[in-house]
Amino acid sequence: MSRLRPIVVGNWKMNGLKSSVAEFSRITEGYDIGLRAKTDLAICPPFTLLSTFAVVALGSRVLIGGQDCHRSPSGAHTGDVSAEMIADTGATHVIVGHSERRADDLDTNAVVHAKARAARRAGLIAILCIGESEAERDGGKTLEVLETQLAASVPDGATADNLIIAYEPIWAIGSGRTPTLDEIAEAHAHIRHQLVLRFGDEGEDMRILYGGSVKPSNASDILAVENVNGALVGGASLRAVDFLGIAHSYP
Numbered sequence: 001m002s003r004l005r006p007i008v009v010g011n012w013k014m015n016g017l018k019s020s021v022a023e024f025s026r027i028t029e030g031y032d033i034g035l036r037a038k039t040d041l042a043i044c045p046p047f048t049l050l051s052t053f054a055v056v057a058l059g060s061r062v063l064i065g066g067q068d069c070h071r072s073p074s075g076a077h078t079g080d081v082s083a084e085m086i087a088d089t090g091a092t093h094v095i096v097g098h099s100e101r102r103a104d105d106l107d108t109n110a111v112v113h114a115k116a117r118a119a120r121r122a123g124l125i126a127i128l129c130i131g132e133s134e135a136e137r138d139g140g141k142t143l144e145v146l147e148t149q150l151a152a153s154v155p156d157g158a159t160a161d162n163l164i165i166a167y168e169p170i171w172a173i174g175s176g177r178t179p180t181l182d183e184i185a186e187a188h189a190h191i192r193h194q195l196v197l198r199f200g201d202e203g204e205d206m207r208i209l210y211g212g213s214v215k216p217s218n219a220s221d222i223l224a225v226e227n228v229n230g231a232l233v234g235g236a237s238l239r240a241v242d243f244l245g246i247a248h249s250y251p
């Protein structure tokens with residue numbers, strides 16, 4: 001088991017209304033001493049709920065994050081939200097480079113790189129997502145794709161205190177399918193190797209999360225894999241019972 005303190009992050013994506021505060025409160029209430037001893041816990045709600053959740057989370061030690069940020073601190077960017085604005089709500093984390101944004105909003109590696117720098121500028125921890133498509137996996141290109149994404153989207157000077165990597169195979173997101181444990185181990189070992197090549201000892205301390213169809217039923221196996229330092233959870237983070245179940249399955 002890794003010596004790094006794990007973090008289990010819930011990505012609520014475009015889900016959640018004011019009425020969802022009750023479900024989030026159940027998550028904060030469930031983050032008891034026993035669970036705190038095992039793992040950090042974070043929820044990334046939509047922007048509309050960030051401030052509310054940050055207040056509800058006070059005193060619980062549940063962390064709050066955004067799901068994306070603009071590269072600039074402020075300015076004429078209608079509809080966008082800056083890393084500084086996210087930090088201003090009390091959030092500590094922000095997801096950048098999620099495959100849904102890479103696909104829907106054409107976030108290239110260069111854009112993700114700029115967003116990760118923006119997160120650091122604002123004092124946020126970037127959760128930077130990388131992952132291969134099904135065609136890339138079938139073509140035997142997974143490790144190469146991960147290497148390219150890491151090289152092009154992780155900024156120089158990143159540290160274990162301001163960067164978390166999330167490995168999310170695109171074909172595993174929301175599909176109920178996951179790579180085998182050996183495949184997860186191989187991908188995470190490769191990411192670790194690249195981080196150490198580039199950042200030396202600091203790379204040993206960067207957390208690498210697995211994301212894609214993590215559920216209470218598969219979490220204990222996945223979280224026990226070498227170099228898996230936590231999980232990025234989509235659908236199963238929307239219900240407190242499932243999300244806490246995943247966090248509890250940390251060995």
Ligand SMILES: O=C(CO)COP(=O)(O)O
Pocket residue numbers: 011098168172173174175176211212213214232233234235236
């Ligand atoms: O995209 C994800 C988290 O960012 C994973 O989503 P699912 O857990 O719903 O597969």
